Amino acid sequence: MDKFEVHRRDIEEISVLNIQGFLDAHTAPEFEEALQKLLREKRFKIIVNLEGLEYISSAGLGVFMGVIEDIRNHHGDLKICCANPKVFKVFDLLGFPSLYEFFDSEKEAVAAFANQQNATQ
């Protein structure tokens, strides 16, 4: 019954997943599948844009946890942007900001990937 949507956009090496609506145990598999597809395509620079996300439960957080190791093992990263305060609060309660980079805007998240690139070159 939940309304949930994932939209993907590629910006050169980076893939942005816009997730919208309600991310709970019912809709988490759809988000998981979108991430797994990126991994299968060997795209390891991922931004998850939460601008349209109204709700997240631990089932949604579990999806982030499930892929991050694989992504970092491939020298990629998953960065998160545009969380509204309600949604950010849930990430925060569980200590996510110590493991993931959060940004207020997508632009900043893209820039962070560029800076990392420069630093390693």
Place this chain on the structure above:
Amino acid sequence: MDKFEVHRRDIEEISVLNIQGFLDAHTAPEFEEALQKLLREKRFKIIVNLEGLEYISSAGLGVFMGVIEDIRNHHGDLKICCANPKVFKVFDLLGFPSLYEFFDSEKEAVAAFANQQNATQ
């Protein structure tokens, strides 16, 4: 828990009640009270503007029925305008259009009062 609002505007002799939200057995007393206040003030030319009305149940229809005789006995009328199709359907199912005048716009309802005025002068 329902959201329901009544706003009154007077246009010379005519009083317009804008009703908004959900009109059911819980909120009907608020609408009833707004109408009774007009009757106490001897204002018998009434337009009920349903533009913002999202829902009506028979408890709401009962309010219209409860005041119409009194209004007409005082040579007034209650006219209804701007019902959305869903709301109009409920009035229609119960045969209201044979007893009340319905208009698509408030302007037309105001004009109908003016025409009646002219006809009786």
Place this chain on the structure above:
Amino acid sequence: MTKKKIKKKKYQLRLPCDSENLDLIREFVGKIAASMGFEEEEVHKIELAVDEASTNVIKHAYKGVNLNNKSLLIEVFTYPDRLEINVTDRGKGFDPGKIKDPDIKHYLKKMKRGGLGLYLIKSLMDQVTYNIKPGVKNQVKMIKYLS
């Protein structure tokens, strides 16, 4: 050949008998109906029918009845082809056969309100049956088919 199990789901909502809960009842039934694939217009009819049946329980069922737990029970059963809704009270009951369809012109003359609820329910739903056992279990059963 395996016997195919009929996909029936049951939802149940029990609430205090208070008009402030009509909103909750409509949302509950409306969401289930929408998730079954009913169109918006049909969902509205179903919500309205259940509102009317619930309003009757709130207004009439326990009038003058001395009971501690005046509650209202809504049961929803979903099937592949239809939705069944029971609205149940344990109040004084009534004789649905004695309730006549409203005559709107007549109503106007008498300045009487109401009598519209049961008529609306009949108009909005595909099938309506009553099962009345005063003080024990009074039930309105409504069915709507997916078209």
Place this chain on the structure above:
Amino acid sequence: MTKKKIKKKKYQLRLPCDSENLDLIREFVGKIAASMGFEEEEVHKIELAVDEASTNVIKHAYKGVNLNNKSLLIEVFTYPDRLEINVTDRGKGFDPGKIKDPDIKHYLKKMKRGGLGLYLIKSLMDQVTYNIKPGVKNQVKMIKYLS
């Protein structure tokens, strides 16, 4: 002096054990909480806590359990000063004392997901108690006070 009756109201929702119903559960609890006067932020916490408890029932309670009626019961009691919510299943139960709070860094290393639900419930609500009788009645009771 007359003895003042405590204003307690009871709401009950019984549903099939399916994640598609989480939405319905959140709305149900959220509407009741909002009508009691909880602020939007508190309503969100209550909805999330009930979602987590319900998700656990859906994911774990009936795993490997052979039962015809795998249902999920949500009971809400409102008092002038607080909201009490019970989430109940009749599944296999668990030992809440054995479930440790999650260590997020540890989780990352093990690529393990989950274990977050019970911790979130504890963080979001004012009081949480478990009452476990495997196969009979497993209940998480959560309380939130109006501030």
